[in-house]
Structures are given as C-alpha cells and as structure tokens.
Amino acid sequence: MQRQTISSYELHYHPIQWWSKFNWQEFFWYKDFLFLLIWRNISIRYRQTVIGVAWVVIQPVVNLVVFTLVFNHMAGIKSSDGLPYPIFLMVGLLFWQYFSTATTFASSCLIDNPELINKVYVPRYMLPLAVPISVGVDFGVGVVLLLVMLLCWGVGFSLLSFLILPVLFFEAMLMVYGVGLILSSINAQFRDIRFVVPFFLQILFYLTPIFYPIEILNNHPLLKQVLIIFNPLTGMVTLARSCIAGEGIDAGLLLITMSASIVIFLLGWFFFRRREMILADII
C-alpha cells in the first residue's frame, strides 16, 4: 500500500469571530456533503407517501381555489396589473409558499439533526443552506404551474418576466438563508422558536400583498413604505406581478429588495458564525 502523504491542512482552534476568514478549503472538501444533504431533503420528503410528488402540485392548486373563492368572490378583493385574479394570486403564493416552507424547515434543521452537530464535524452552516436550495424544487414546480395557467387564461407575457423570476428567487433564497441561520441557531438553545415560527409566519402572511395588491395601501403611504422596506417579500411579489403583466421593472424597488435580502443574509451569517462554535455544547 502507498504511504499517504500528509496534506498541508492544519487545524488549529481559535474562536470563530464574525470577521473570521471563510474557509474555502473546507467548503470544497464538504461540497459533496452539501449536495447529498440537498438531495436527501428532496428525496425523503415524499417517501412513504402514496401519491408522492403529486403533493407538490396539489397543495398550491387547492390553496389557489380556496383563496380565490374566499378573497376574490366573497371578500371582493380585486387584482392589480390587469391580471386575472387566480394568476395574480398564484404569483403571490409562489413566493409565499416558498418562503414559509423553507423558513419552517430551516428553523428546525439543526435540532432535527443533532447528531450532525454533536457527534461528527461538518461545516454547520451547510445545514441551513441546504434547505432553501432543496425547497427550490417547489418553487420550480410553482413556476411551471404558473406558466400553464398563463397559457390557459391566454395572458400574453413578456420574456422579461421569466428572466426576473430567477433573480427574485435568488433574493428569496438569500433571505431565507439569513433568516434560517438566525432561527436555527437560536432554536438549538431555546426551543421557543418552534412556537414562534408558525405564529410569525401567520402574521407575515397578512402583511405581505399575496391575496391583495399593494395598491390597496395607496392611501396609507407610510404603511406602504414600511412594508416595502421591512418585508422584502412585498417588493418581490409586486415586481414579479408587474413584470408578468408586461409593465417593465421598477428598478428602485428591485434595488430595495436586493439590498434588503443581502442585509438579512449578512446579519444571519455573522450571527451564526458567532454561535457556531458552541452549538455542540448547547443543542
């Protein structure tokens, strides 16, 4: 047998601080772990279910029917941008479902896999990272569904709209990662997060223009500004709708959502890096 040469790798403990340099070498060693984690998240979600992947389609369709009945037909909320209400709603739900599903999974990803934290060493930041990527499959299915709906309703859409969706998805992913980093690491110590997340999501659902257009708030400019700045989902949904309706991109709004997601991501990252070292002792 060949004699194994010792790599130049040297592990030396020092506390990870928020300014600590990112260890790219380690990232490349464990990149396959990240891939398999993503693949596992996708593949075990619908194992031992009878209709399997069909759930990805059934959930949004049922939501769509019920919400259209309740909010459009019964409550009389109108859509904006000249889109039919179901399509208008679908764009909102596309982002909302992604955000709520991914945030729920991300907030519990550390306590769901305690053995990956305290029995073995893997880069911990990869666990909350795998979640927003794997839930991206749902987003993809949603986009296909949206495309089908656009064709069925005969709504013409510009190519631009399908160029903006990946950009907005990336922003949403970055935001979920940031939120997930914070929630999952707090969750490791204080299990209160389990109760906070569903509650927080329920409130946020009403504070995001999903089933109503943002124009509803035109008489309350302050509230509108607050929603746009502090809830990046607002901007994402509004942008996606106006693009699909062929109204072009509001560059200012795009800039706001983009900077907001980056800020949320950075906050989450630095917060997580500070707590990463002690995770194994408190989980």
Next chain:
Amino acid sequence: MSIPIIQVSHVSKKFYLGPAGLTLREYFTSMMPFVSAKERIERKHIWALNDISFDVAQGECVGIVGNNGAGKSTLLRVLSGITPPTQGDVFIRGRITSLLEVGIGFSHELTGRENIFLRGTILGSSVEQTRDKFDEIVEFSGLKEFLDTPVKRYSNGMFVRLAFSVAVHLAAEILLVDEVLAVGDAEFQKKCLVKMHELLSSGRTILFVSQDMSLIKNMCQRVVTLDAGSLVRDGAGVPLNDERT
C-alpha cells in the same frame, strides 16, 4: 523527531451542570455590560478535561483508556473539531475521520446504498472517492442483499458494520475510533482489527478509545490513561490494574 501530527497542549474543557445552556435570564444578565464578572451567576460546572497535554506522531496507534466519565469521549470530540476546548491549544496536521458513535449521519428513511454515500461525505470524502471504494465497502460489511433496504429496518449489528466499513475505507490521515467495535460480533471485530493494522502500516494515525484491554493490547503500542479529566499515565503497554485507579 518530526513535527507531531496531533499536538494537544494544556487542553481543558469545562461543562456546565444543570439544564443545558443558559436560561433566558442568565443569558440576558450575561449580556449586560455593567454587570461585573463576579456578580454574574457562577454556575455549577465540572472540568471534563483538565490540563491535558500529549503529542502523537504520524503512524502511531494510541489507545485511550479510563473509567466512565474520565473524559475519553470529550477528548475525541475536541480533537475532531466538534467542540472547542475552554482553554489550551490543539494542533492537527492532517485530515481527520472520526467514528465516534454508530448511528450518526444515517438518514433512516434512506437505503443502505444511499447512506454509504451520505456517510462518506459526512466524513469529508467526495462522492467520487466513495464510488471508487463502494464495492470494497459493501464486501467488507457483508450487507450486499440489504443495500436497497431503508436503514431503519437494519439491526444494530448491521448499523455498526456499515458505519465501520465506510469509515475504515474512506479514512483520511487520522482515524478517531470510540468504542464502536464493542457492538459487532467476534468475527467482524477480527476483520476490523486486520483492516486497522493495514491502515497503520499505510502510515495512518489511529486514536482508539476502548474499555477492552485485550483489544488495546492488540492494537496500540502506546496507551494514554485518563482519570476524572486528568492525564494520569502515558506510556507503552496496557496499564496494570493498580496503576489505573
């Protein structure tokens, strides 16, 4: 002598007793800048490791023995990077594969085949490396017929065989093993010992925790004895009973 591959210098690890972590109240008090260190609640704690120092050279096989609670597992956890030492320094000049507990990293819904790959990547190898060694791993574990069965239907023994096979075949420069062999049957144990001797002769370094003195005697030239977190003996051969206390 060349630079040691593992260098442990004055390592101590403090654990707090009582409910895990700080309570919310203690958390907020500890954040307040005007509360002096003395006024903060000093919680009950133990030193799981107390000023431990030793070096390991490349190619050595070091046994770590001691009674329950002596700090053996904590030491391996510190060495593998899972938890930082409270004081002291650890230098490791090579990549580590650790096999600290049997069930780890198994995703119970996934099949044996899928878990071999997942575990491989948890130990830090790539999917490609695992694929190269895949046949050997399956052969060694003797679980060929069960590859496509979800591992939640595996027995304890099958778990260990799978876990151990993956770890020894994908071992990096340093292998940390904690009490895993105890679960397998005698025949499998023998197979593992042969494999570990093979790893040693290929220049790997092994740190080995066990209660089984005959196993230690078989494997290790050097034995480190821990007692209540302190290093009480570091030398060749298995400690005699009166030395161990």
